[in-house]
Amino acid sequence: MSSAAVAERPAASTRQRPVVSARNVSKRFSNGTLALSDMTLDIMPGEFVSLLGPSGCGKSTALRIIASLGEATTGTIDWPTSRIDSRGKPASSIGFVFQEPTLMPWRTVFGNVYLPLRLKGQSKSASRERIMAALETVGLGDFAKAYPRELSGGMKMRVSIARALVTEPAILLMDEPFGALDEITRQKLNDDVLRLWHEAGLTVVFVTHSVYEAAYLSSRIIVMGSRPGRVVTDMPIDSPWPRDEGFRSSEDYAALSRKVSDALQHAIHQTGEAA
Numbered sequence: 001m002s003s004a005a006v007a008e009r010p011a012a013s014t015r016q017r018p019v020v021s022a023r024n025v026s027k028r029f030s031n032g033t034l035a036l037s038d039m040t041l042d043i044m045p046g047e048f049v050s051l052l053g054p055s056g057c058g059k060s061t062a063l064r065i066i067a068s069l070g071e072a073t074t075g076t077i078d079w080p081t082s083r084i085d086s087r088g089k090p091a092s093s094i095g096f097v098f099q100e101p102t103l104m105p106w107r108t109v110f111g112n113v114y115l116p117l118r119l120k121g122q123s124k125s126a127s128r129e130r131i132m133a134a135l136e137t138v139g140l141g142d143f144a145k146a147y148p149r150e151l152s153g154g155m156k157m158r159v160s161i162a163r164a165l166v167t168e169p170a171i172l173l174m175d176e177p178f179g180a181l182d183e184i185t186r187q188k189l190n191d192d193v194l195r196l197w198h199e200a201g202l203t204v205v206f207v208t209h210s211v212y213e214a215a216y217l218s219s220r221i222i223v224m225g226s227r228p229g230r231v232v233t234d235m236p237i238d239s240p241w242p243r244d245e246g247f248r249s250s251e252d253y254a255a256l257s258r259k260v261s262d263a264l265q266h267a268i269h270q271t272g273e274a275a
């Protein structure tokens with residue numbers, strides 16, 4: 001992938017129906033931990049939304065519930081524009097990128113990206129074109145035959161992104177995907193994700209506890225308070241596009257980062273009903 005960031009910002013329309021809508025979602029784990037409390041949120045088509053909050057505030061829990069990887073204790077998740085499958089889940093609509101690349105070491109890069117299509121019963125030969133297109137998108141077209149052990153941390157994360165994109169999801173959910181990477185690789189992947197978001201017309205929900213990452217990437221930042229997690233501040237981000245090296249060194253970015261940092265501090269000091 002090229003490191004140049006997007007040329008312009010795709011417009012997220014407020015007249016459209018949300019891709020996903022969470023209403024009064026709470027989550028209490030079986031050990032009694034109240035991770036989320038009354039979280040309400042609409043994600044609109046074309047948005048790049050960051051969920052920003054302190055460690056342990058429930059960001060991953062919220063994302064997993066949105067992805068149907070976990071159940072809400074109370075509240076609802078709706079997918080107003082998606083076809084719902086027999087299990088009540090949005091069919092083919094979600095791509096999920098975990099904190100770790102979670103690749104199968106015994107399979108090649110190609111085999112790892114094939115996995116979600118294999119699970120849908122599609123043959124390898126029929127999937128080849130889509131897999132190669134996904135690998136090209138993340139700049140790994142030449143690495144289809146490589147094994148994970150031959151790749152750097154950033155390349156493994158690219159494979160993980162290709163695996164999420166190969167089903168052509170309506171929404172890409174990313175759970176702090178670059179937290180374990182060095183700063184230069186992280187910045188490069190930030191630029192690449194922005195490019196993908198722009199070129200593929202994706203809707204992205206991105207979990208992070210980095211103020212700087214959220215400020216750089218987002219068209220909207222949801223700031224969550226300390227556990228139990230809920231929306232404390234919902235900030236549309238009006239900073240100009242493109243987001244690139246020029247933006248990174250701009251006064252606009254510094255001012256935005258200060259504003260987001262203040263919002264995070266405010267959210268952390270809201271009294272959480274730790275339970």
Ligand SMILES: Nc1ncnc2c1ncn2[C@@H]1O[C@H](COP(=O)(O)OP(=O)(O)OP(=O)(O)O)[C@@H](O)[C@H]1O
Nearest residue numbers: 029031033035054055056057058059060061062209
């Ligand atoms: N399966 C589980 N069982 C019990 N408690 C859990 C479980 N998963 C998460 N928790 C707890 O729920 C709270 C929220 O966790 P979560 O991982 O969603 O937070 P987070 O904001 O994503 O944290 P981080 O930024 O550190 O990844 C934490 O107190 C965590 O210990």
